[in-house]
Amino acid sequence: MNKLYKYSLTTLIASAFAFAPAIHGQVIGSWQNNSGDGWIDWGNGLSITDPSNTGIYSFVSGAVPGYTQSLQVSESGWHQDLSIKLENSGQNSAFLNNHLLSFTLSVNGTGYTAGYDQINGFAINASGLGFHGMPGSSFTATGDQASNGNLPNFYFYPGIGFQSQTVTLDYSSILSSVTATPSSGYIELIFTTNNGGGAPNYLDFNNVVFSGGPVPEPTTLALMGLGAAGILFFFQRRKTMA
Numbered sequence: 001m002n003k004l005y006k007y008s009l010t011t012l013i014a015s016a017f018a019f020a021p022a023i024h025g026q027v028i029g030s031w032q033n034n035s036g037d038g039w040i041d042w043g044n045g046l047s048i049t050d051p052s053n054t055g056i057y058s059f060v061s062g063a064v065p066g067y068t069q070s071l072q073v074s075e076s077g078w079h080q081d082l083s084i085k086l087e088n089s090g091q092n093s094a095f096l097n098n099h100l101l102s103f104t105l106s107v108n109g110t111g112y113t114a115g116y117d118q119i120n121g122f123a124i125n126a127s128g129l130g131f132h133g134m135p136g137s138s139f140t141a142t143g144d145q146a147s148n149g150n151l152p153n154f155y156f157y158p159g160i161g162f163q164s165q166t167v168t169l170d171y172s173s174i175l176s177s178v179t180a181t182p183s184s185g186y187i188e189l190i191f192t193t194n195n196g197g198g199a200p201n202y203l204d205f206n207n208v209v210f211s212g213g214p215v216p217e218p219t220t221l222a223l224m225g226l227g228a229a230g231i232l233f234f235f236q237r238r239k240t241m242a
Helices: 002-019 092-096 172-177 218-241
Strands: 025-029 039-041 057-061 069-074 079-085 100-109 116-126 130-133 139-143 153-155 161-170 187-196 202-211
Touching: 069 079, 092 187, 100 153, 116 172, 116 202, 187 202
Parallel strands: none
Antiparallel strands: 025 202, 039 079, 057 069, 069 202, 079 187, 100 161, 100 202, 116 130, 116 153, 116 187, 139 161
């Protein structure tokens, strides 16, 4: 009886992992080859490497530890700037088959005594969803994120020096509204950057990555939970009666 109990429970657990999200990543922005990786400027719709965008987007070496090269976005004040149309680069499936988007932000505040740098907003524009600003509660961060509030921020004070953080957006809440498919429809990601008060007028970006796999349906998880409870109850009852 104990062997049958253990076998059934093991089978159930294995089934649960079969439905669990696969943890993998697909990089959609590393900017190591100077091609722009399909990213554009939201304002003019041109590649970040187009001459019209010179002075806004540049590739910098050695700015962020651990990265050979970074994409530097340099604009003073509030701007909807860095963007990508996933359908144009065949990456709709990367968005639809995952539910997490992560990216690394960095800035060197050495010599700056006041001000702020921030991702002031992040929007997803997609078929069925429309233009949708993601709430700050959808973001988490690791690294120098103590002053984040509801969105990724860097605040400066004397001696703050270099700062970096990896930000993760969970966009699972909007996936059911997106009607785009891997082969049709539009999905666009738009960053809004902001700075002021005497802080550096740039942010360094690295490794924009989709991960997390598909999100299991709530009904599937509920049925799995009920099945586990039923098996445990059955064998505990048989054990008590024996």
